[in-house]
Amino acid sequence: MNKKRGKQTIVFAAPPVAISTANIVGPMEGEGLLGKFYDRILEDNLHNQSSWEKCESYMLEWAIKSAIAKKQLTPEDIDIILAGDLLNQLMSTHFAVRSLQRPFLGLYGACSTLAESMLLGAALIDGGFADNVAIGVSSHHDTAERQYRFPTEMGVQRPPLSQWTVTGAGGVVLSVAGQGPKVTAATIGKIIDMGIQDPNAMGPAMAPAAADTLWQHLQDTGRQPAYYDMIFTGDLGVFGKALVIELLKEKGLDITNNYEDCGCMIYKESQDPHAGASGCASSAVVFTGYIYQMLLAKNLKKILFIATGSLHSPTSYQQKESIPCIAHAVAIEMD
Known part of the structure:
Protein backbone atom coordinates (compact mmCIF):
# COMPACT_ATOMS: atom_id res chain seq x y z
CA MET A 1 0.00 0.00 0.00
CA VAL A 176 0.91 -0.45 18.26
CA ALA A 177 -2.23 -1.90 19.89
CA GLY A 178 -4.76 -1.10 22.58
CA GLN A 179 -7.94 0.84 23.23
CA GLY A 180 -8.38 4.48 22.31
CA PRO A 181 -8.46 6.89 19.39
CA LYS A 182 -6.19 6.11 16.45
CA VAL A 183 -3.84 8.38 14.52
CA THR A 184 -4.99 7.56 11.00
CA ALA A 185 -3.21 10.19 8.91
CA ALA A 186 -0.83 13.12 9.19
CA THR A 187 0.05 16.11 7.05
CA ILE A 188 3.53 17.59 7.38
CA GLY A 189 3.49 21.35 7.13
CA LYS A 190 5.87 23.67 5.34
CA ILE A 191 7.30 27.02 6.35
CA ILE A 192 4.98 29.93 5.59
CA ASP A 193 6.31 33.45 6.15
CA MET A 194 4.03 36.36 5.31
CA GLY A 195 6.54 39.00 6.40
CA ILE A 196 5.07 39.78 9.85
CA GLN A 197 7.81 41.03 12.19
CA ASP A 198 5.90 41.72 15.41
CA PRO A 199 6.46 38.79 17.83
CA ASN A 200 3.33 39.82 19.71
CA ALA A 201 1.24 39.07 16.60
CA MET A 202 1.84 35.33 16.62
CA GLY A 203 -1.77 34.40 15.85
CA PRO A 204 -1.93 36.40 12.59
CA ALA A 205 1.60 35.22 11.71
CA MET A 206 0.72 31.53 12.15
CA ALA A 207 -2.77 31.59 10.64
CA PRO A 208 -1.60 31.31 7.00
CA ALA A 209 0.44 28.21 7.89
CA ALA A 210 -2.60 26.62 9.55
CA ALA A 211 -4.79 27.40 6.55
CA ASP A 212 -2.16 26.08 4.14
CA THR A 213 -1.77 22.76 5.99
CA LEU A 214 -5.52 22.29 6.34
CA TRP A 215 -6.05 23.03 2.65
CA GLN A 216 -3.27 20.62 1.64
CA HIS A 217 -4.62 17.89 3.93
CA LEU A 218 -8.03 18.13 2.29
CA GLN A 219 -6.51 18.14 -1.19
CA ASP A 220 -4.28 15.14 -0.44
CA THR A 221 -7.04 13.06 1.15
CA GLY A 222 -9.93 14.15 -1.04
CA ARG A 223 -11.96 15.04 2.05
CA GLN A 224 -14.22 17.96 2.85
CA PRO A 225 -14.10 19.79 6.21
CA ALA A 226 -17.39 18.07 7.15
CA TYR A 227 -15.58 14.71 7.22
CA TYR A 228 -14.38 15.75 10.67
CA ASP A 229 -16.61 16.36 13.66
CA MET A 230 -14.19 19.10 14.69
CA ILE A 231 -11.06 20.75 13.38
CA PHE A 232 -8.80 22.16 16.09
CA THR A 233 -5.86 24.51 15.58
CA GLY A 234 -3.23 24.99 18.24
CA ASP A 235 -2.84 28.51 19.55
CA LEU A 236 -3.90 31.11 17.04
CA GLY A 237 -6.08 33.03 19.48
CA VAL A 238 -9.06 35.13 18.48
CA PHE A 239 -7.33 37.08 15.70
CA GLY A 240 -5.56 34.11 14.15
CA LYS A 241 -8.70 31.99 14.29
CA ALA A 242 -10.71 34.63 12.46
CA LEU A 243 -7.99 34.92 9.83
CA VAL A 244 -7.95 31.16 9.17
CA ILE A 245 -11.70 31.24 8.56
CA GLU A 246 -11.32 34.12 6.10
CA LEU A 247 -8.34 32.56 4.27
CA LEU A 248 -10.27 29.33 3.70
CA LYS A 249 -13.40 31.20 2.62
CA GLU A 250 -11.28 32.68 -0.14
CA LYS A 251 -10.65 29.11 -1.30
CA GLY A 252 -14.35 28.26 -1.17
CA LEU A 253 -14.29 26.38 2.15
CA ASP A 254 -16.53 27.18 5.11
CA ILE A 255 -15.23 25.72 8.40
CA THR A 256 -17.26 27.88 10.76
CA ASN A 257 -19.53 25.01 11.89
CA ASN A 258 -16.80 22.61 13.04
CA TYR A 259 -13.70 24.65 13.81
CA GLU A 260 -12.20 25.84 17.08
CA ASP A 261 -8.80 27.04 18.25
CA CYS A 262 -7.26 25.66 21.44
CA GLY A 263 -5.95 29.12 22.24
CA CYS A 264 -9.55 30.32 22.57
CA MET A 265 -10.62 27.45 24.83
CA ILE A 266 -8.36 27.73 27.88
CA TYR A 267 -8.92 31.05 29.61
CA LYS A 268 -12.00 33.00 30.62
CA GLU A 269 -12.34 36.50 29.22
CA SER A 270 -12.29 37.82 32.78
CA GLN A 271 -8.74 36.46 33.18
CA ASP A 272 -7.56 38.95 30.55
CA PRO A 273 -5.36 36.73 28.37
CA HIS A 274 -5.76 39.39 25.65
CA ALA A 275 -5.94 37.46 22.33
CA GLY A 276 -5.97 34.02 23.96
CA ALA A 277 -3.52 31.28 24.88
CA SER A 278 -0.24 30.27 23.28
CA GLY A 279 2.73 27.99 23.94
CA CYS A 280 3.47 24.32 23.39
CA ALA A 281 1.14 23.51 26.24
CA SER A 282 -1.79 25.37 24.68
CA SER A 283 -2.68 22.60 22.26
CA ALA A 284 -1.18 19.95 24.55
CA VAL A 285 -3.40 20.47 27.59
CA VAL A 286 -6.51 20.85 25.44
CA PHE A 287 -5.76 17.69 23.46
CA THR A 288 -4.69 15.53 26.42
CA GLY A 289 -7.67 16.72 28.45
CA TYR A 290 -10.83 17.93 26.76
CA ILE A 291 -10.34 16.53 23.24
CA TYR A 292 -9.09 13.13 24.37
CA GLN A 293 -11.96 12.69 26.81
CA MET A 294 -14.48 13.71 24.15
CA LEU A 295 -13.00 11.07 21.83
CA LEU A 296 -13.11 8.36 24.49
CA ALA A 297 -16.75 9.21 25.19
CA LYS A 298 -17.40 9.20 21.42
CA ASN A 299 -18.84 12.68 21.63
CA LEU A 300 -16.24 13.28 18.94
CA LYS A 301 -15.35 10.46 16.55
CA LYS A 302 -13.18 12.15 13.92
CA ILE A 303 -11.02 15.20 14.50
CA LEU A 304 -8.24 16.99 12.68
CA PHE A 305 -5.69 18.42 15.10
CA ILE A 306 -3.45 21.13 13.62
CA ALA A 307 -0.77 22.49 15.95
CA THR A 308 0.84 25.74 14.86
CA GLY A 309 4.33 27.07 15.51
CA SER A 310 5.95 30.50 15.36
CA LEU A 311 9.60 29.74 14.60
CA HIS A 312 11.21 33.05 15.52
CA SER A 313 13.86 33.54 18.18
CA PRO A 314 15.05 36.51 20.25
CA THR A 315 18.06 36.77 17.93
CA SER A 316 15.98 36.78 14.74
CA TYR A 317 13.69 39.44 16.22
CA GLN A 318 16.64 41.63 17.21
CA GLN A 319 17.98 41.29 13.66
CA LYS A 320 14.57 42.49 12.38
CA GLU A 321 13.76 39.20 10.64
CA SER A 322 10.18 38.26 9.81
CA ILE A 323 8.48 35.29 11.50
CA PRO A 324 8.61 31.89 9.75
CA CYS A 325 5.67 29.71 10.79
CA ILE A 326 4.58 26.11 10.40
CA ALA A 327 1.59 23.88 11.10
CA HIS A 328 1.41 20.09 11.26
CA ALA A 329 -1.85 18.12 11.23
CA VAL A 330 -2.85 14.72 12.58
CA ALA A 331 -6.18 13.01 11.89
CA ILE A 332 -7.43 11.15 14.95
CA GLU A 333 -10.42 8.83 14.83
CA MET A 334 -12.39 6.54 17.14
CA ASP A 335 -13.66 3.25 15.74
Whole structure:
Protein backbone atom coordinates (compact mmCIF):
# COMPACT_ATOMS: atom_id res chain seq x y z
CA MET A 1 0.00 0.00 0.00
CA ASN A 2 1.30 3.44 -0.88
CA LYS A 3 1.15 5.33 2.41
CA LYS A 4 1.89 8.71 0.87
CA ARG A 5 -1.11 10.71 -0.28
CA GLY A 6 -0.74 13.76 -2.44
CA LYS A 7 2.06 16.18 -1.65
CA GLN A 8 2.41 16.22 2.13
CA THR A 9 0.17 13.60 3.75
CA ILE A 10 0.80 10.14 5.21
CA VAL A 11 -2.04 7.64 5.66
CA PHE A 12 -1.06 5.00 8.20
CA ALA A 13 -1.61 1.37 7.19
CA ALA A 14 -1.79 0.22 10.82
CA PRO A 15 -2.92 3.34 12.70
CA PRO A 16 -1.24 3.67 16.12
CA VAL A 17 -3.47 4.06 19.16
CA ALA A 18 -3.30 6.90 21.67
CA ILE A 19 -3.74 4.63 24.68
CA SER A 20 -3.12 7.23 27.35
CA THR A 21 -2.71 10.95 28.04
CA ALA A 22 -1.85 13.06 31.07
CA ASN A 23 -1.60 16.77 31.77
CA ILE A 24 -0.60 19.24 34.45
CA VAL A 25 -1.23 23.00 34.51
CA GLY A 26 -0.59 26.13 36.51
CA PRO A 27 -3.15 27.90 38.71
CA MET A 28 -4.34 30.36 36.06
CA GLU A 29 -5.08 27.52 33.65
CA GLY A 30 -6.84 25.60 36.41
CA GLU A 31 -9.16 28.55 36.98
CA GLY A 32 -9.99 28.74 33.28
CA LEU A 33 -12.65 27.16 31.10
CA LEU A 34 -11.33 23.57 31.10
CA GLY A 35 -10.36 23.11 34.74
CA LYS A 36 -12.23 19.81 35.14
CA PHE A 37 -10.29 18.22 32.27
CA TYR A 38 -6.85 18.55 33.87
CA ASP A 39 -5.20 15.77 35.84
CA ARG A 40 -3.33 18.10 38.14
CA ILE A 41 -3.36 21.83 38.92
CA LEU A 42 -0.40 23.44 40.67
CA GLU A 43 -0.98 25.95 43.42
CA ASP A 44 1.62 28.36 42.03
CA ASN A 45 3.99 28.74 39.09
CA LEU A 46 7.08 27.60 41.01
CA HIS A 47 5.86 24.48 42.83
CA ASN A 48 8.68 24.66 45.40
CA GLN A 49 11.29 24.79 42.66
CA SER A 50 14.11 27.35 42.67
CA SER A 51 13.30 28.67 39.18
CA TRP A 52 10.48 28.75 36.65
CA GLU A 53 12.60 26.65 34.28
CA LYS A 54 12.94 23.91 36.90
CA CYS A 55 9.18 24.02 37.45
CA GLU A 56 8.61 23.55 33.73
CA SER A 57 10.95 20.55 33.66
CA TYR A 58 9.11 19.10 36.65
CA MET A 59 5.76 19.44 34.88
CA LEU A 60 7.02 17.78 31.71
CA GLU A 61 8.59 14.88 33.59
CA TRP A 62 5.38 14.41 35.58
CA ALA A 63 3.18 14.45 32.45
CA ILE A 64 5.27 11.86 30.61
CA LYS A 65 5.59 9.54 33.61
CA SER A 66 1.88 9.86 34.41
CA ALA A 67 0.80 9.06 30.86
CA ILE A 68 2.99 5.94 30.99
CA ALA A 69 1.77 4.87 34.44
CA LYS A 70 -1.93 5.24 33.60
CA LYS A 71 -1.73 2.04 31.55
CA GLN A 72 0.36 0.18 34.13
CA LEU A 73 3.41 0.57 31.93
CA THR A 74 6.92 1.44 33.08
CA PRO A 75 9.55 3.55 31.31
CA GLU A 76 11.21 0.28 30.24
CA ASP A 77 8.13 -0.45 28.12
CA ILE A 78 8.71 2.73 26.10
CA ASP A 79 10.84 2.30 22.99
CA ILE A 80 11.36 5.99 22.22
CA ILE A 81 10.53 9.33 23.86
CA LEU A 82 9.73 12.27 21.60
CA ALA A 83 9.53 15.58 23.46
CA GLY A 84 10.16 19.30 23.22
CA ASP A 85 9.52 22.75 24.64
CA LEU A 86 10.01 26.41 23.75
CA LEU A 87 13.31 27.18 25.42
CA ASN A 88 16.80 27.42 23.93
CA GLN A 89 18.47 24.01 23.52
CA LEU A 90 15.22 22.33 24.72
CA MET A 91 16.33 23.08 28.26
CA SER A 92 13.16 21.95 30.01
CA THR A 93 12.94 18.73 28.02
CA HIS A 94 16.51 17.56 28.47
CA PHE A 95 16.33 17.85 32.24
CA ALA A 96 12.85 16.30 32.30
CA VAL A 97 13.74 13.10 30.44
CA ARG A 98 17.16 12.41 31.97
CA SER A 99 15.68 10.31 34.77
CA LEU A 100 13.68 8.14 32.35
CA GLN A 101 16.77 6.60 30.72
CA ARG A 102 15.03 5.74 27.46
CA PRO A 103 15.99 6.37 23.81
CA PHE A 104 15.12 9.99 23.18
CA LEU A 105 14.66 12.41 20.29
CA GLY A 106 14.30 16.07 21.15
CA LEU A 107 12.03 18.02 18.81
CA TYR A 108 11.56 21.72 18.25
CA GLY A 109 8.55 22.95 16.34
CA ALA A 110 7.70 25.75 18.76
CA CYS A 111 3.99 25.47 19.54
CA SER A 112 3.53 22.86 16.78
CA THR A 113 5.67 20.34 18.68
CA LEU A 114 2.82 18.13 19.92
CA ALA A 115 1.45 17.43 16.44
CA GLU A 116 5.00 17.05 15.10
CA SER A 117 5.75 14.50 17.83
CA MET A 118 2.53 12.61 17.25
CA LEU A 119 3.01 12.32 13.50
CA LEU A 120 6.61 11.15 13.91
CA GLY A 121 5.64 8.74 16.69
CA ALA A 122 2.85 7.33 14.55
CA ALA A 123 5.27 6.90 11.62
CA LEU A 124 7.76 5.05 13.84
CA ILE A 125 5.08 2.66 15.08
CA ASP A 126 3.40 2.18 11.70
CA GLY A 127 6.80 1.50 10.15
CA GLY A 128 7.58 -1.22 12.68
CA PHE A 129 10.37 0.69 14.39
CA ALA A 130 8.66 0.96 17.79
CA ASP A 131 5.77 -0.55 19.73
CA ASN A 132 5.31 2.18 22.34
CA VAL A 133 6.25 5.84 21.98
CA ALA A 134 5.93 8.41 24.77
CA ILE A 135 5.37 12.02 23.76
CA GLY A 136 5.63 15.14 25.88
CA VAL A 137 5.62 18.92 25.43
CA SER A 138 5.65 21.82 27.85
CA SER A 139 5.63 25.59 28.18
CA HIS A 140 5.61 28.03 31.09
CA HIS A 141 4.41 31.61 30.99
CA ASP A 142 7.32 32.98 32.98
CA THR A 143 10.10 31.05 31.23
CA ALA A 144 8.74 32.12 27.83
CA GLU A 145 8.43 35.76 28.88
CA ARG A 146 12.00 35.74 30.17
CA GLN A 147 13.39 34.26 26.94
CA TYR A 148 11.26 35.84 24.23
CA ARG A 149 10.08 39.15 25.59
CA PHE A 150 10.81 40.92 28.87
CA PRO A 151 11.50 39.80 32.44
CA THR A 152 8.14 39.61 34.17
CA GLU A 153 9.49 41.79 36.98
CA MET A 154 9.53 44.75 34.58
CA GLY A 155 5.74 44.73 34.30
CA VAL A 156 5.81 45.63 30.60
CA GLN A 157 2.35 46.38 29.21
CA ARG A 158 1.19 43.76 26.71
CA PRO A 159 -0.38 44.88 23.41
CA PRO A 160 -3.91 43.68 22.48
CA LEU A 161 -2.59 41.20 19.88
CA SER A 162 -0.45 39.37 22.44
CA GLN A 163 -1.35 35.96 23.86
CA TRP A 164 -0.73 34.40 27.27
CA THR A 165 1.74 31.51 27.25
CA VAL A 166 0.20 28.47 28.94
CA THR A 167 1.91 27.08 32.01
CA GLY A 168 1.51 23.34 31.64
CA ALA A 169 2.63 20.08 30.08
CA GLY A 170 0.96 17.22 28.26
CA GLY A 171 1.99 13.61 27.76
CA VAL A 172 0.71 11.02 25.28
CA VAL A 173 1.51 7.34 24.83
CA LEU A 174 1.09 5.94 21.32
CA SER A 175 1.03 2.17 20.97
CA VAL A 176 0.91 -0.45 18.26
CA ALA A 177 -2.23 -1.90 19.89
CA GLY A 178 -4.76 -1.10 22.58
CA GLN A 179 -7.94 0.84 23.23
CA GLY A 180 -8.38 4.48 22.31
CA PRO A 181 -8.46 6.89 19.39
CA LYS A 182 -6.19 6.11 16.45
CA VAL A 183 -3.84 8.38 14.52
CA THR A 184 -4.99 7.56 11.00
CA ALA A 185 -3.21 10.19 8.91
CA ALA A 186 -0.83 13.12 9.19
CA THR A 187 0.05 16.11 7.05
CA ILE A 188 3.53 17.59 7.38
CA GLY A 189 3.49 21.35 7.13
CA LYS A 190 5.87 23.67 5.34
CA ILE A 191 7.30 27.02 6.35
CA ILE A 192 4.98 29.93 5.59
CA ASP A 193 6.31 33.45 6.15
CA MET A 194 4.03 36.36 5.31
CA GLY A 195 6.54 39.00 6.40
CA ILE A 196 5.07 39.78 9.85
CA GLN A 197 7.81 41.03 12.19
CA ASP A 198 5.90 41.72 15.41
CA PRO A 199 6.46 38.79 17.83
CA ASN A 200 3.33 39.82 19.71
CA ALA A 201 1.24 39.07 16.60
CA MET A 202 1.84 35.33 16.62
CA GLY A 203 -1.77 34.40 15.85
CA PRO A 204 -1.93 36.40 12.59
CA ALA A 205 1.60 35.22 11.71
CA MET A 206 0.72 31.53 12.15
CA ALA A 207 -2.77 31.59 10.64
CA PRO A 208 -1.60 31.31 7.00
CA ALA A 209 0.44 28.21 7.89
CA ALA A 210 -2.60 26.62 9.55
CA ALA A 211 -4.79 27.40 6.55
CA ASP A 212 -2.16 26.08 4.14
CA THR A 213 -1.77 22.76 5.99
CA LEU A 214 -5.52 22.29 6.34
CA TRP A 215 -6.05 23.03 2.65
CA GLN A 216 -3.27 20.62 1.64
CA HIS A 217 -4.62 17.89 3.93
CA LEU A 218 -8.03 18.13 2.29
CA GLN A 219 -6.51 18.14 -1.19
CA ASP A 220 -4.28 15.14 -0.44
CA THR A 221 -7.04 13.06 1.15
CA GLY A 222 -9.93 14.15 -1.04
CA ARG A 223 -11.96 15.04 2.05
CA GLN A 224 -14.22 17.96 2.85
CA PRO A 225 -14.10 19.79 6.21
CA ALA A 226 -17.39 18.07 7.15
CA TYR A 227 -15.58 14.71 7.22
CA TYR A 228 -14.38 15.75 10.67
CA ASP A 229 -16.61 16.36 13.66
CA MET A 230 -14.19 19.10 14.69
CA ILE A 231 -11.06 20.75 13.38
CA PHE A 232 -8.80 22.16 16.09
CA THR A 233 -5.86 24.51 15.58
CA GLY A 234 -3.23 24.99 18.24
CA ASP A 235 -2.84 28.51 19.55
CA LEU A 236 -3.90 31.11 17.04
CA GLY A 237 -6.08 33.03 19.48
CA VAL A 238 -9.06 35.13 18.48
CA PHE A 239 -7.33 37.08 15.70
CA GLY A 240 -5.56 34.11 14.15
CA LYS A 241 -8.70 31.99 14.29
CA ALA A 242 -10.71 34.63 12.46
CA LEU A 243 -7.99 34.92 9.83
CA VAL A 244 -7.95 31.16 9.17
CA ILE A 245 -11.70 31.24 8.56
CA GLU A 246 -11.32 34.12 6.10
CA LEU A 247 -8.34 32.56 4.27
CA LEU A 248 -10.27 29.33 3.70
CA LYS A 249 -13.40 31.20 2.62
CA GLU A 250 -11.28 32.68 -0.14
CA LYS A 251 -10.65 29.11 -1.30
CA GLY A 252 -14.35 28.26 -1.17
CA LEU A 253 -14.29 26.38 2.15
CA ASP A 254 -16.53 27.18 5.11
CA ILE A 255 -15.23 25.72 8.40
CA THR A 256 -17.26 27.88 10.76
CA ASN A 257 -19.53 25.01 11.89
CA ASN A 258 -16.80 22.61 13.04
CA TYR A 259 -13.70 24.65 13.81
CA GLU A 260 -12.20 25.84 17.08
CA ASP A 261 -8.80 27.04 18.25
CA CYS A 262 -7.26 25.66 21.44
CA GLY A 263 -5.95 29.12 22.24
CA CYS A 264 -9.55 30.32 22.57
CA MET A 265 -10.62 27.45 24.83
CA ILE A 266 -8.36 27.73 27.88
CA TYR A 267 -8.92 31.05 29.61
CA LYS A 268 -12.00 33.00 30.62
CA GLU A 269 -12.34 36.50 29.22
CA SER A 270 -12.29 37.82 32.78
CA GLN A 271 -8.74 36.46 33.18
CA ASP A 272 -7.56 38.95 30.55
CA PRO A 273 -5.36 36.73 28.37
CA HIS A 274 -5.76 39.39 25.65
CA ALA A 275 -5.94 37.46 22.33
CA GLY A 276 -5.97 34.02 23.96
CA ALA A 277 -3.52 31.28 24.88
CA SER A 278 -0.24 30.27 23.28
CA GLY A 279 2.73 27.99 23.94
CA CYS A 280 3.47 24.32 23.39
CA ALA A 281 1.14 23.51 26.24
CA SER A 282 -1.79 25.37 24.68
CA SER A 283 -2.68 22.60 22.26
CA ALA A 284 -1.18 19.95 24.55
CA VAL A 285 -3.40 20.47 27.59
CA VAL A 286 -6.51 20.85 25.44
CA PHE A 287 -5.76 17.69 23.46
CA THR A 288 -4.69 15.53 26.42
CA GLY A 289 -7.67 16.72 28.45
CA TYR A 290 -10.83 17.93 26.76
CA ILE A 291 -10.34 16.53 23.24
CA TYR A 292 -9.09 13.13 24.37
CA GLN A 293 -11.96 12.69 26.81
CA MET A 294 -14.48 13.71 24.15
CA LEU A 295 -13.00 11.07 21.83
CA LEU A 296 -13.11 8.36 24.49
CA ALA A 297 -16.75 9.21 25.19
CA LYS A 298 -17.40 9.20 21.42
CA ASN A 299 -18.84 12.68 21.63
CA LEU A 300 -16.24 13.28 18.94
CA LYS A 301 -15.35 10.46 16.55
CA LYS A 302 -13.18 12.15 13.92
CA ILE A 303 -11.02 15.20 14.50
CA LEU A 304 -8.24 16.99 12.68
CA PHE A 305 -5.69 18.42 15.10
CA ILE A 306 -3.45 21.13 13.62
CA ALA A 307 -0.77 22.49 15.95
CA THR A 308 0.84 25.74 14.86
CA GLY A 309 4.33 27.07 15.51
CA SER A 310 5.95 30.50 15.36
CA LEU A 311 9.60 29.74 14.60
CA HIS A 312 11.21 33.05 15.52
CA SER A 313 13.86 33.54 18.18
CA PRO A 314 15.05 36.51 20.25
CA THR A 315 18.06 36.77 17.93
CA SER A 316 15.98 36.78 14.74
CA TYR A 317 13.69 39.44 16.22
CA GLN A 318 16.64 41.63 17.21
CA GLN A 319 17.98 41.29 13.66
CA LYS A 320 14.57 42.49 12.38
CA GLU A 321 13.76 39.20 10.64
CA SER A 322 10.18 38.26 9.81
CA ILE A 323 8.48 35.29 11.50
CA PRO A 324 8.61 31.89 9.75
CA CYS A 325 5.67 29.71 10.79
CA ILE A 326 4.58 26.11 10.40
CA ALA A 327 1.59 23.88 11.10
CA HIS A 328 1.41 20.09 11.26
CA ALA A 329 -1.85 18.12 11.23
CA VAL A 330 -2.85 14.72 12.58
CA ALA A 331 -6.18 13.01 11.89
CA ILE A 332 -7.43 11.15 14.95
CA GLU A 333 -10.42 8.83 14.83
CA MET A 334 -12.39 6.54 17.14
CA ASP A 335 -13.66 3.25 15.74
